[in-house]
Amino acid sequence: MNGSGIDISRQGVSFLEAATPVPVAAGRSELLTSEHWAQGRTQFGGLVAAAMTNAMAQECDDDLHLRTLSVAFAAPITAGTALIDATLDRTGSSTAFASAVVSQEGAHKARAHAIFVRNRDSAITVEPTLPTMDVDLAQAQEFPFIEGVVPTFLKNFQLRLGVGSFPFSGAAHGTIGGYARHNPPIAGTSAILGLLDAWPPAILPMATGPAAGSTVSWTAHILSEPPSDADAWYTFRYDTIASDDGYATFVGTLACEGRVIAWSEQLAAVFA
Numbered sequence: 201m202n203g204s205g206i207d208i209s210r211q212g213v214s215f216l217e218a219a220t221p222v223p224v225a226a227g228r229s230e231l232l233t234s235e236h237w238a239q240g241r242t243q244f245g246g247l248v249a250a251a252m253t254n255a256m257a258q259e260c261d262d263d264l265h266l267r268t269l270s271v272a273f274a275a276p277i278t279a280g281t282a283l284i285d286a287t288l289d290r291t292g293s294s295t296a297f298a299s300a301v302v303s304q305e306g307a308h309k310a311r312a313h314a315i316f317v318r319n320r321d322s323a324i325t326v327e328p329t330l331p332t333m334d335v336d337l338a339q340a341q342e343f344p345f346i347e348g349v350v351p352t353f354l355k356n357f358q359l360r361l362g363v364g365s366f367p368f369s370g371a372a373h374g375t376i377g378g379y380a381r382h383n384p385p386i387a388g389t390s391a392i393l394g395l396l397d398a399w400p401p402a403i404l405p406m407a408t409g410p411a412a413g414s415t416v417s418w419t420a421h422i423l424s425e426p427p428s429d430a431d432a433w434y435t436f437r438y439d440t441i442a443s444d445d446g447y448a449t450f451v452g453t454l455a456c457e458g459r460v461i462a463w464s465e466q467l468a469a470v471f472a
Contacts, residue, residue, distance in 0.1 A: 215356060215382055219250035219390045221284050229255050231282040231302060237353045242276035244353035245415050246397030248302065250390040252284060252312040256298035259288040264296050264316035266389055270419045271312045277304055294318040328423060328460040331437030331453040333362035337379050349410055357398045358383045363437055367404035368411065374403045374440025374448070385430040392426050395434055395454060396464045402438035402450040403470055411472030413448070420464045427456050434461070446470055 218237055221229035231251050237244045249271050257266070282304040289297040295317050302310040333340075340360035344350070362378030365371035380395050401413030438452040448470050454462045 214384070214386075215247065215250075215394055216386055216388075216390060218247055219254060219394070221251050221255050223258070224283075227259065227286055229258075229284045229286070231277075231284050233277065233279050233282065235279050235352060237356070238279065239351045239353050240276075240412065240414070241278075242273075243279070244351070244394075244397070245271070245273060245418060246394040247353070248273075248277060248310055249312065249397065249418065249420070250393040252286070252300040252302065252310070253314060253393060254390065255284040255286040256288075256300050256312070256314045257316065259286050259298055260291070260296045260316045264318055266314060266422050267317045268315040268419065268421050269312060269393070270314075270417070271310060272417045273310050273415050275307065275309045277302060277309045280304075282309065294320055328453070328463065330455050330458070330460060331363075331377060331435050333378065333435060333437075334364075335362055337362070337433055340378050354398070356383055357381070357395075359398065362435065364402070365405040367400045368407045368409055369405055370408040371405035374406050374443065374450075375438065376400060376402050376405050377437035377452070378435070379433045380436055381431070381433050385432075387428055387430040387432075388426055389422060391430075392422060392454065392462050393420060395436065396420050396452065396462055399436060399438050399452070401448065401466070401468045401470070402440045402452075403443050403448040403468070404472075406440075407472040411470070413468045413470050413472075416447070416467045416469055418464065418466045420462055422462050424459050424461050426461055429457075432456050443470060 223229045233243045286300040300312045340362045343359040360379040364375035434456045441449045450466045452464045
């Protein structure tokens with residue numbers, strides 16, 4: 201049990217449970233984590249991002265929805281209890297700016313800034329480009345789970361390779377992607393944040409053996425309302441934009457049912 205009387209051992213079984221922080225005071229909540237969501241030495245970044253977003257959303261009006269989220273991961277978040285302090289920095293007629301900090305044992309672990317919006321009428325529309333796949337869902341090969349090589353949290357996703365190469369295959373290009381959904385399937389904005397970060401760093405297919413990539417910063421843009429069908433498969437394509445001096449930048453596009461749902465950019469430290 202923790203200070204709020206919640207059994208930590210029962211937390212984190214589902215993504216939505218683990219991504220829902222428990223309020224403990226005004227603007228403060230607890231993030232309850234477990235080895236179920238381990239990503240190397242830390243917790244799955246998409247889960248942490250979703251939890252911070254949910255904490256910030258509690259400070260905003262209910263009719264606002266997430267448009268952009270930026271997260272800096274400063275240090276590993278270990279299994280157990282962490283604190284999220286969320287603040288509404290400014291609110292206007294159609295836009296709200298919020299921030300959040302995750303701390304554990306008195307040290308800052310992650311920081312986020314989010315923009316929540318109300319939709320407005322506009323005469324200008326630009327449709328984003330859908331991610332392209334090399335094979336369709338029926339022919340796409342399922343990601344294998346290899347204990348000690350693949351992060352534990354990936355047990356909670358279904359991934360099938362549809363473009364690029366598997367990690368550590370010595371590929372000529374830093375591209376990876378395909379088809380994805382939660383396991384068990386879920387829907388909503390939190391689910392989208394998890395899917396955006398579920399794929400390995402796009403540089404890892406170029407590695408010739410097991411290597412690590414650690415997220416330093418991550419930005420997600422929610423471009424369309426997520427589908428309500430939890431069973432729907434999403435397509436995702438991750439491309440390496442640049443990599444040198446031990447750091448790499450990737451961009452990714454997530455789509456479903458013929459619409460681009462979200463777009464992301466990531467900076468990662470590469471240990472290869």
